[in-house]
Amino acid sequence: MSATNAYPVELEAPDISAYRTGNTGIDYVHTFDSGKPGPDAMINAVIHGNELCGAIAVDYLMKQDIRPTRGKLTVAFVNPEAYLRFDPAHPTKTRFVDEDMNRVWTPERLNGSDSTVELRRARELLPLYDRVERLLDIHSMGTYSDPIMLIHGLEKERRFTRQIGYPAMIACGSGHVEGLRLIEYAPFNDPASDRIACLVECGQHWAKSSADVAIDTALQYLHALDMISAETLAAHRHTAPVEAVTVADVTHGYAIRTDDFFFAENFKGLERFNKAGAVIAVDGGEEIVTPYDDCILVMPNHRAVKGQRAFRLARLSEAAV
Ligand SMILES: [Zn+2]
Incomplete structure (x- = not known):
């Protein structure tokens, strides 16, 4: 245990070098098109570079050949520059390179003249976020909290995250103090748009359980979108299904x-x-x-x-x- 980190690093950061060259023209972004009509869905990993569970979940989907049976699925390692610097000896250091990438999603920052590692990457990915109909943004937390699905609280989000039905707690509202998160980027936060983003906090950053929760949230998300079968979900899930979800409003x-x-x-x-x-x-x-x-x-x-x-x-x- 170091002075700066009281939490053991139980997870190993997967080697993502093989995923650098994708088929989208954007590094570390891959799209799998079923060729059949259906949702245009996306799964995000590592918008925060030291939150390993998302990288493990996307790596799992890729290696296990879990592909959409309808629509198309895009998977992204969002902040690879931060992620690739992850060092288990200093696991708190690589949340970002220059600034928190989950605070930059305002028109002022995205269209402004600042140039940070995170802003440049955000601008590169923006055409995807302007297009996809569903987004699951995978995160983890500083403490051993049970996992939480975070949304704004819009009716469309409540309905969709209840359909996902995992993890057991849905928390609606922001409660944060600066900038905008990706799930607050228009059009996701526009009640008039039918595009939806949700953010899952899978557990402690480096706890083994957070990787299991990340994989299962991704699977349940794809199942809720009818993009994988119940059999695929059952064959790959790592944790028990949730009987009933609880919804709470952040005040x-x-x-x-x-x-x-x-x-x-x-x-x-x-x-x-x-x-x-x-x-x-x-x-x-x-x-x-x-x-x-x-x-x-x-x-x-x-x-x-x-x-x-x-x-x-x-x-x-x-x-x-
Ligand atoms: Zn995060």
């Missing part, structure tokens, strides 16, 4: 205000607090408490510093109760 995102912030406990995420007033954290001597009963803590970030989001709070969606 708050908390950004740290002082240099003296700490969590009340070593929360891992998805803890539920029955009563309002439960202490989540202390910031500059002030207790930060749950604002309502039956509050769920989502994605506590124990590495966040002043100005950054430390956690989100969510409440169970009416429809799910």
Whole structure:
């Protein structure tokens, strides 16, 4: 255990060099066309370079020859420059090269004059995001939280992620403090568009379980789109199916205000607090408490510093109760 990382690296980053030259004209992007009518769907891995589970899931689909039976499927290693620098001795270092690639999806940044590794790659991939009808963006988290599907909360997203039916928790809303995530890039966040993006947080970045969850989310996504059969799903799934999904609405995102912030406990995420007033954290001597009963803590970030989001709070969606 190093001073900077308390989480063991149980996963091995797959060698993706063979995937560099694809058939799309964009490095590390491949499209498989069934030749039959159907969805134009995409699966993203490693928009954050140190989140290995997405690379493992896409590598699995490629090696196991899992191909769409209708429509076309595009798979992408989104930030290969960051991913290729991954070093298990310093696993936290390679989230990005120049900047967080999941904050740049605003017209100002994409059309602006800044030139970072992540912006250049975002601009290269943009024609895909302007075209695909469905997108699954695979991520992982800093703590041993159970997996979560994150969406805006638009009706089209709620319907689609319920169809995917995995993992067990769907959290709607943003709660973040700066920039826009890819799933917030138009047209995905436009209620009038029928294109849909969702983001899955599969578990701790380097926990073996997060790779299993990433593979199964990708399979259930393809099955929900009727692009692989139930038999293919059953033959390849690594974890048990989910009986029923829970939907929660993110109501708050908390950004740290002082240099003296700490969590009340070593929360891992998805803890539920029955009563309002439960202490989540202390910031500059002030207790930060749950604002309502039956509050769920989502994605506590124990590495966040002043100005950054430390956690989100969510409440169970009416429809799910
Ligand atoms: Zn991520």
